[in-house]
Amino acid sequence: MRAYYFAGEGDQKEPHEGAPVTQEKLDQLGVLAWHFEGDSLEGVEAVAKERDYKNRDTVTISPTSLGDLYEPKIRTFFDEHLHEDEEIRYILDGEGYFDVRSKNDEWIRLHMVKGDLAVLPAGIYHRFTPAMSNYTKALRLFKDEPKWTPVSRAEKTTDENPYRLQYVKQFVSA
Numbered sequence: 001m002r003a004y005y006f007a008g009e010g011d012q013k014e015p016h017e018g019a020p021v022t023q024e025k026l027d028q029l030g031v032l033a034w035h036f037e038g039d040s041l042e043g044v045e046a047v048a049k050e051r052d053y054k055n056r057d058t059v060t061i062s063p064t065s066l067g068d069l070y071e072p073k074i075r076t077f078f079d080e081h082l083h084e085d086e087e088i089r090y091i092l093d094g095e096g097y098f099d100v101r102s103k104n105d106e107w108i109r110l111h112m113v114k115g116d117l118a119v120l121p122a123g124i125y126h127r128f129t130p131a132m133s134n135y136t137k138a139l140r141l142f143k144d145e146p147k148w149t150p151v152s153r154a155e156k157t158t159d160e161n162p163y164r165l166q167y168v169k170q171f172v173s174a
Contacts (some may be wrong), residue, residue: 123167
């Protein structure tokens with residue numbers, strides 16, 4: 001996984017590559033990352049066991065898999081939001097971008113390709129988009145029952161969400 005500051009305007013699926021970001025900086029935001037070579041899920045299984053992820057599903061994000069829902073769905077994914085659970089994604093095939101907010105509220109782009117695993121902490125503002133290839137196949141891991149409930153930053157009360165407050169206390173204000 002490569003991480004860098006988001007630079008420029010235009011199509012969300014473009015790289016928008018700016019200055020590089022170190023894993024140390026991602027650690028300060030609570031963002032964890034691994035890369036596993038090959039098709040074996042052994043490394044992913046070890047992380048899942050260590051972090052107590054009990055459930056999973058596979059999602060394919062492409063015009064072929066989603067049809068007419070593709071464009072509206074990727075707009076939804078790209079709306080800045082948080083989750084009240086960790087967001088865990090392992091890229092099985094293709095590529096995509098997770099953008100996360102820095103402590104200074106700048107976007108940091110995570111370019112994820114096959115073999116990359118990322119864990120975004122509950123309460124972090126983020127968004128997702130596939131790359132220009134328009135194809136991302138990912139394994140989603142969950143501690144409990146699979147759910148994907150975004151809380152949009154556009155909502156006035158999102159900054160007061162208890163998971164956001166805990167994230168800010170643990171990572172932003174620290």
